[in-house]
Amino acid sequence: xxxxxxxxxxxxxDDIDTDIIIPTEYLALxxxxxxxxxxxxxxxxxxxxxxxxxxxxxxGKNFGCGSSREQAPEIIKALGVRCVVARSFARIFFRNAxxxxxxxxxxxxxxxxxxxxxxxxxxxxxxITHNGRSYPIASLPANLVEILEAGGLxxxxxKRNGL
Amino acid sequence: MGMTxxxxxxxxxxxxxxxxxxxxxxxxxxxxxxxxxxxHLTIDMYNNDLKHPHIQDVEKLVWIxxxxxxxxxxxxxxxxxxxxxxxxxxxxxxxxxxxxxxxxMLEKHVRPGELIFGADSHTCAYGALGAFxxxxxxxxxxxxxxxxxxxxxxxxxxxxxxxxxxPEGVYARDLILTVIGRIGANGANYMAMEFAxxxxxxxxxxxxxxxxNLCVEAGAKTALMEVDDVAMDYLKARGREPKACxxxxxxxxxxxxxxxxxxxxxxxxxxxxxxxxxxxxxxxxGVKIDEAFLxxxxxxxxxxxxxxxxxxxxxxxxxEVRFLVVxxxxxxxxxxxxxxxxxxxxxxxxxxMNPNCSVCWGSCQGVIGEGETLISTGTRNFKGRAxxxxxxxxxxxxxxxxxxxxxGEITTADLL
Numbered sequence: 001x002x003x004x005x006x007x008x009x010x011x012x013x014d015d016i017d018t019d020i021i022i023p024t025e026y027l028a029l030x031x032x033x034x035x036x037x038x039x040x041x042x043x044x045x046x047x048x049x050x051x052x053x054x055x056x057x058x059x060g061k062n063f064g065c066g067s068s069r070e071q072a073p074e075i076i077k078a079l080g081v082r083c084v085v086a087r088s089f090a091r092i093f094f095r096n097a098x099x100x101x102x103x104x105x106x107x108x109x110x111x112x113x114x115x116x117x118x119x120x121x122x123x124x125x126x127x128i129t130h131n132g133r134s135y136p137i138a139s140l141p142a143n144l145v146e147i148l149e150a151g152g153l154x155x156x157x158x159k160r161n162g163l
Numbered sequence: 164m165g166m167t168x169x170x171x172x173x174x175x176x177x178x179x180x181x182x183x184x185x186x187x188x189x190x191x192x193x194x195x196x197x198x199x200x201x202x203h204l205t206i207d208m209y210n211n212d213l214k215h216p217h218i219q220d221v222e223k224l225v226w227i228x229x230x231x232x233x234x235x236x237x238x239x240x241x242x243x244x245x246x247x248x249x250x251x252x253x254x255x256x257x258x259x260x261x262x263x264x265x266x267x268m269l270e271k272h273v274r275p276g277e278l279i280f281g282a283d284s285h286t287c288a289y290g291a292l293g294a295f296x297x298x299x300x301x302x303x304x305x306x307x308x309x310x311x312x313x314x315x316x317x318x319x320x321x322x323x324x325x326x327x328x329x330p331e332g333v334y335a336r337d338l339i340l341t342v343i344g345r346i347g348a349n350g351a352n353y354m355a356m357e358f359a360x361x362x363x364x365x366x367x368x369x370x371x372x373x374x375x376n377l378c379v380e381a382g383a384k385t386a387l388m389e390v391d392d393v394a395m396d397y398l399k400a401r402g403r404e405p406k407a408c409x410x411x412x413x414x415x416x417x418x419x420x421x422x423x424x425x426x427x428x429x430x431x432x433x434x435x436x437x438x439x440x441x442x443x444x445x446x447x448x449g450v451k452i453d454e455a456f457l458x459x460x461x462x463x464x465x466x467x468x469x470x471x472x473x474x475x476x477x478x479x480x481x482x483e484v485r486f487l488v489v490x491x492x493x494x495x496x497x498x499x500x501x502x503x504x505x506x507x508x509x510x511x512x513x514x515x516m517n518p519n520c521s522v523c524w525g526s527c528q529g530v531i532g533e534g535e536t537l538i539s540t541g542t543r544n545f546k547g548r549a550x551x552x553x554x555x556x557x558x559x560x561x562x563x564x565x566x567x568x569x570x571g572e573i574t575t576a577d578l579l
Binding site (some may be wrong): 017018023025035041042043045062065067068069070092095129143152153155157158161162 | 212215283298303309526545547552
């Protein structure tokens, strides 16, 4: 799975927790589409309305910490976010994102270099380019690539196990 | 080179002799817990997205309604009904009104040596009984439900060697908040946190659950404690036997080792809006509160209620404060009734509620409004976690929470 794409960057800080991504009070809404406008609302109520399909979130450490609510990565995907680049991801969120076909990239340095509104270019499994500088990124293990390529774990499961 | 406890449990579940941190293993799960936070999503995927929906082994599944118990709106009534109907149709073990999921699992199901997925982040609590519990989302849960298996990255282990005893008036909650403050909110990300040493043997089961439960707030994949007489007594009293009792080998490799003298732990408060934002409780004295909460899978057991009752007996809740007392399970509730503890709270002016997740997850009951402050024995203090996005949550022990309910501002029990 090697793709190249560019996107406009939204910058978030450290420890963006799942209650920030989607607060409990909106989890009772009927669908992810209904919840979408409230994404990140405790921190930046206007952000969900500003994110456009193809945009990229760049965050600090421990992105997605907190609850196992899978609506968190689903909503980020539903907003059209192409990928999330963070210094590190909390592990339950990491699994949930991959299982929903949302690309996550770990990089320690990009967060310090980008400003909101900048454009970055991502070459998956290789590097991110910003202002002429390249930031190497690790490749994902094969089992995760298979899930991402299928568009999520359920689709991969149908394909692989015929379930 | 020896193996850690986490490696041994995964090796057993993978059916291999040896695993090492960093390996990816396919494991067979022993038990699968899910609650009303996300089970309706699992059911939707099961019904709509699979070609041949089936459950690999229904005996592994335990479904528990606790997050919105009893339901608070037609919408949650709908998700509960979906869960209840599906559980009945497929013969899934199902509880509602029995208590907070992790407390119910520990009281009735978890066995040492098991590998358990729970569709809830605080599943790491099961390490108190020497089981590898880890939180997953509803898609991982579905996969495990259908195949009986999943993939796991074998975690590194951080080991905490405990010595000494907690001082009078200091609790397991102060210990784990201290640990999280020391290593940070992602200090154990992807890792196992193992607690061992002679200090462990002096901790009650309730203490151990409190410590293991909160390890996800340091990012941990799981928390583990070796099974000793205290754990075996708990298990036997409930008519269960271990699957297997594992311990780390003396030459096992740890990512880090911390030595913690329990006698040096002091009352701690985690300030808004991060669990690792901890300070000595003495630095928060005088912060006005609007609500206090004693309950949750972290701190709603009979031992915690006894501490609270001993603090509030003969005193009153401050007039401007709502004090919610929420036993973690039916077993805890009935025990507290039998001991007269609920009377003590009621006489003091507390609001005693049925076992559920309550304000700890910011729904159901007791949420706080704009600008309000809550002191809580719950699991998290994230921005907006307990209600309005512009509200404030402080985390502390049952003693500190109860003392603060009496004073109307943050204080410790020894200062009342």
